[in-house]
Amino acid sequence: MSETAVIWCEQCQADIEDDSLGEEGECPQCGTVLRSERRPVPWTFKVMLVASVVYLGYRTYQGITWVIHHV
Numbered sequence: 001m002s003e004t005a006v007i008w009c010e011q012c013q014a015d016i017e018d019d020s021l022g023e024e025g026e027c028p029q030c031g032t033v034l035r036s037e038r039r040p041v042p043w044t045f046k047v048m049l050v051a052s053v054v055y056l057g058y059r060t061y062q063g064i065t066w067v068i069h070h071v
């Protein structure tokens with residue numbers, strides 16, 4: 001996920017990179033809030049997140065039991 005989104009600022013008549021927006025999503029040059037609402041997180045992302053957490057937890061559990069049996 002290295003793509004840089006660009007938001008058009010009416011005030012500056014310029015493209016503002018998503019990365020350079022302020023804490024509240026405001027334009028670094030004029031202060032107009034360009035990103036008023038955060039994009040909703042797609043459910044597929046949540047599922048992937050939960051799946052990876054479960055997977056990592058399982059791997060950690062495996063690692064711990066391996067260590068216990070090999071000490």
Ligand SMILES: [Zn+2]
Pocket residue numbers: 009010011012013027028029030031032
């Ligand atoms: Zn601006």
